[in-house]
Amino acid sequence: MSATDRAAFQTAVAEHLTSIKRGTFRGDVALKLDLATAGKSPPHAHTIAKNFLDLLGDRMTGVDWPKKSLLYADDSQIQALSVSCRHGEDRPNIRIEARPFADMLDDLELAGRALQAAESMESHYEQEREGEWVDTFRNLIRDEKAQRKALGDKTYEAYREMVRWSAQRALLGRSGVDIPVLGWMYGLPRGLPTGFDKKMWAGLVGESKLRLQVGELPIASGGSSKFEQNVVDEIAAFKKRWDWIISPLVVAVALEVVVRPNPKTPPTVLHDLDNIVRDYLIPDIVPAFGTVSDQRWTIDFAELRARD
Template sequence: MPKSERIRFQTQVATQLTAAKRSTFTGDIALKLQLATTSRNAPQAHTIAKNFLDLLDECDEAVKWPRRDLLYKDDRQIQALSVSCRHGVSDPEIFLEARPFAAMLDDLELANNAIQRLTMESHAGYEQERESEWIDSFRSILRDETKIRAKLGDGYYEAYLKMTRFYAQRALLSRGSVTLPILSWMYGRPESASLSFGKEMWAKLLTESPLRLQVGSLPVASGDSTAFKESVRVEIAAFKARWDKLINPLVVPVGLEVVVRPSPKTPSGVLHDLDNIVRDYLIPGIVPSFGTVTDYRWTIDHEQLKKLDSKLAESWGPMPPPGTKAGVTRYEVWRLPAVDGEPGFVSVALVADVDATGDLMGVADRKIDEWSATLPRKKRW
């Protein structure tokens, strides 16, 4: 980015901070970054995010700001990070949202409370059960292929199989995602709750899920990176073998949801930046291995759709630039505190993500707003 553009960006951030009467964050934070690109040769989200994260650190001397650091002093202050990106849009966008991490944990706790209240008045359990039925339907279509193909014909069978695969993948991958209540419990929230077991047990259950990639503890010493990358490769291969018939090929766009707990032996000086974990270790293996794409439009056979319904095909709009195809719709990373006597881990879920708006920070905010709207006016805040 040219220096003039860097200064303009940092000036915008400084102006917003001043308007909010907010100085540089000195403690842990949760950070959300939403991007939209118009360039035909736009880089991937994790590359763009790295550039902006660097610009949120040390402030250029040309920017009118009273401190050397802009949004934070060190990006290791980021304990929760959400990055999403849409390519090939008509208007570019850079949206930043930062809050103290303690406030983020308060929001998780409140959202957990909201979900409990809202679920009592909804049919969420029934909807989840219906979603899961798609997995059984997909398996039965494969099992009875000869009979169903003879009945429907090759063309209709393939279309039926792809449609069912889409819903089955969405159901399967949604099971691997950590829920807001469990995320809250893994941080020990609410502190006053009498849970059946503690936060370490919730974390242990997460690391045992066969619906997530479990890639071990982050490297902490010289030479550990090679072994960790090999662990990622091996786990990707095992996950694909476990779910190959259902997820190969992927017909839904996916995002990455990562939960990290460092080893208690990790020196403070080598604590990994959350963005680096995704950029250096996960995306290079996951994207080519699973064939993930950055936008739902890449999952549509436009030529076939044009033959069936030209107006519907046009309604999907123009395709994003070809160079932006390979990647993920978004990624988010949450860092749990290290626990004495417990190993570190990196647990990754591929989550179905059609519209790139399902990050846990956003879901928490929406649940709080949804619950707030149901309260009598005098009780709203």
């Protein structure tokens, strides 16, 4: 992005903040970036996100804004970060949502209460039925010889990929931290007993075999190399455990990162969320797990519309 484009972006942000009478955030922030690209060879999503996160911080010279910082003074204020990036769109688009982190927790509590009120046995049965796809896929590949004989090679392979898709959705869906669990990790909703306190819920997430457990972030000199090796080792262990079902990936996946710094960590060495993902996780996770292509991205819809 050129200096002119960066200045134009910051000017647009400053004008919008002025129009809604919003100053620079001083406390913790929850931030959402929704990006769309139209270029044939766009940068990686984490590179795009990092560039915009930097632009939302220090104000450039010449941008009309009364303070040195634009949206926040330091990206360490970002306590919750959501990034989605869609490539191959007709036109590029940038959508940014920012709010005080406390407001996000209030919304999380409200959502948790709403889900609890709407909970039914049918939803539990639906989750159980979804999980059965993993066993179905396991039996299908275990009994491959007989299944091929009964169905024929082409039908078997088509059925196997369909079941793999459902099995991956079931397996990876169970690994995610949903709204109730995320709320419980923050002790929400208040006054609703769950049998565990927030530390115990965080511990359960931190011990799940369906997630990559990479240990504590490095805070001492020379600790980065050890942490990076932990990431590599954990990826290898995870793939050894689940490669039979996740290789190749046939469902689009999101990278969900939960960071719980050691309470004894000095504030001066705390890692920013975006740097953790960009520097330590993405470089090893993406090559190891691969990416999923959507057939829609191989179709030039603009050309088809022109023909019509």
